[in-house]
Amino acid sequence: MENLEKAIPGKTAIVAVIGLGYVGLPVACTLAQTGFKVLGIERDQTKAARISKGISPISDQEPGLAELLTEALSSGRLQVGTDHEQCGQADVILIAVETPVDPDSRAPTYEALRGALTSLGPHLKPGALVIVESTIAPGTMQDVVRPVLEESSSLKAGQDFHLAFCPERVMPGKLLANLRECNRVIGGATPEAAELARELYRHFVRADLDITDTLTAELVKATENTYRDVQIAFANEIALLCENVGADVHQVRDLVNKSPLRAMHVPGAGVGGHCIPKDPWLLLHGTQGQLQAKLIPTARSINDGMPLHVAQLAEESLMTEGVAMEGAKVTVLGYAYLENTSDARNSPTIPLVERLRSMGATVTIHDPHFQEYDLDLEEAVSGRDCVILMVAHNEYRALDLADLRAWVSTPVLIDGRNVWGKTRTEDLGFIYAGVGNR
Numbered sequence: 467m468e469n470l471e472k473a474i475p476g477k478t479a480i481v482a483v484i485g486l487g488y489v490g491l492p493v494a495c496t497l498a499q500t501g502f503k504v505l506g507i508e509r510d511q512t513k514a515a516r517i518s519k520g521i522s523p524i525s526d527q528e529p530g531l532a533e534l535l536t537e538a539l540s541s542g543r544l545q546v547g548t549d550h551e552q553c554g555q556a557d558v559i560l561i562a563v564e565t566p567v568d569p570d571s572r573a574p575t576y577e578a579l580r581g582a583l584t585s586l587g588p589h590l591k592p593g594a595l596v597i598v599e600s601t602i603a604p605g606t607m608q609d610v611v612r613p614v615l616e617e618s619s620s621l622k623a624g625q626d627f628h629l630a631f632c633p634e635r636v637m638p639g640k641l642l643a644n645l646r647e648c649n650r651v652i653g654g655a656t657p658e659a660a661e662l663a664r665e666l667y668r669h670f671v672r673a674d675l676d677i678t679d680t681l682t683a684e685l686v687k688a689t690e691n692t693y694r695d696v697q698i699a700f701a702n703e704i705a706l707l708c709e710n711v712g713a714d715v716h717q718v719r720d721l722v723n724k725s726p727l728r729a730m731h732v733p734g735a736g737v738g739g740h741c742i743p744k745d746p747w748l749l750l751h752g753t754q755g756q757l758q759a760k761l762i763p764t765a766r767s768i769n770d771g772m773p774l775h776v777a778q779l780a781e782e783s784l785m786t787e788g789v790a791m792e793g794a795k796v797t798v799l800g801y802a803y804l805e806n807t808s809d810a811r812n813s814p815t816i817p818l819v820e821r822l823r824s825m826g827a828t829v830t831i832h833d834p835h836f837q838e839y840d841l842d843l844e845e846a847v848s849g850r851d852c853v854i855l856m857v858a859h860n861e862y863r864a865l866d867l868a869d870l871r872a873w874v875s876t877p878v879l880i881d882g883r884n885v886w887g888k889t890r891t892e893d894l895g896f897i898y899a900g901v902g903n904r
């Protein structure tokens with residue numbers, strides 16, 4: 467077990483990264499750049515084949531990742547494959563697979579996590595360090611990761627191998643920068659495991675590496691994303707109240723935030739991505755027991771309701787022009803969940819479009835970051851009754867509103883991201899409704 471104490475600081479340890487997605491690929495490339503030999507293991511064969519040819523699935527939105535991947539592959543320090551048997555060579559194994567929740571029960575499915583652990587187990591080297599980076603419910607290291615790994619490897623955690631949890635705090639669009647610059651929490655199943663993990667991250671993290679136990683680290687990660695979800699829900703509720711009394715939530719927010727210790731979030735047309743919509747459910751799954759939490763599920767429901775509220779704003783604004791939603795031609799700008807990316811996981815545009823279609827509208831989706839929605843913008847909005855902005859992509863921020871006014875048939879504009887502003891658009895003759903400002 468003492469081998470790693472030298473191999474990690476000396477960079478002679480071989481590191482395997484299981485799961486080469488938004489988290490795993492940047493980590494694998496960064497470790498290779500740092501000087502480690504890295505084995506990237508990805509179960510999606512097409513993805514693995516493309517990555518091993520130097521084609522990153524997310525390089526279009528991640529500054530520097532394409533170059534880093536090319537460098538890691540050409541230096542020979544990164545090898546990519548689909549076979550978990552390669553983990554037999556690894557001294558350190560990072561697990562960065564997806565951890566979604568079931569859409570009905572909201573419980574984590576852990577299909578990918580269990581798969582990664584059972585595939586790793588038979589090849590796990592005695593003395594190795596296993597670090598879970600995926601976000602998991604509190605208690606999962608103890609109740610799922612440890613028993614599954616012990617059973618599939620016939621080794622004992624803390625005795626035959628080291629086990630730690632070190633969640634990621636990265637954001638798509640800033641993955642590489644966040645990896646290096648964000649403070650990290652490291653939960654060790656033992657203090658030795660935490661120390662070894664800290665030695666590894668010390669090679670590339672220029673921020674605090676805080677050590678604790680696995681349960682505390684699990685709580686920290688799930689809580690920080692839940693905090694964000696609840697804060698956004700609060701801002702969204704204030705937006706709805708402002709709409710009710712004819713006030714502008716953005717002006718209210720700006721002035722609220724001039725008060726000491728206030729940092730109200732930005733309201734908007736919904737919350738998406740792989741993490742924020744599911745991490746509150748992970749937190750509750752691991753902690754609720756007999757207690758029925760109230761605030762966190764309510765916040766989820768407020769945020770999930772925002773795209774439907776946008777559909778309602780569109781319907782009411784169309785009505786003022788004498789146009790019914792049934793048969794209306796509507797264009798939705800933005801399919802991604804995040805501006806200037808092509809990540810559509812849990813995008814609020816998806817339930818919005820479903821709702822508009824169920825109301826009888828003919829809907830066109832436009833998004834320059836998706837091949838299937840990368841239509842000519844003029845064509846996508848010409849002759850439409852309503853244009854709804856769901857994502858603040860740079861292309862939409864730069865749009866000439868006078869052109870837009872000339873292209874549409876009925877000038878109804880719904881701004882889900884406070885990009886265009888009421889006064890500016892109304893001066894051009896639009897009927898404008900924004901979230902929290904109509």
Ligand SMILES: NC(=O)c1ccc[n+]([C@@H]2O[C@H](COP(=O)([O-])OP(=O)(O)OC[C@H]3O[C@@H](n4cnc5c(N)ncnc54)[C@H](O)[C@@H]3O)[C@@H](O)[C@H]2O)c1
Binds near residue numbers: 507563579581638
């Ligand atoms: N996306 C983010 O910005 C972000 C930020 C912080 C934390 N996280 C957390 O990190 C984890 C990973 O998220 P992601 O966004 O990278 O997911 P992702 O879906 O982009 O990537 C996961 C990858 O793992 C692969 N995979 C699944 N099971 C596998 C197995 N058994 N063996 C090998 N490969 C396997 C998948 O094919 C996929 O390519 C999640 O728990 C997420 O909550 C994500």
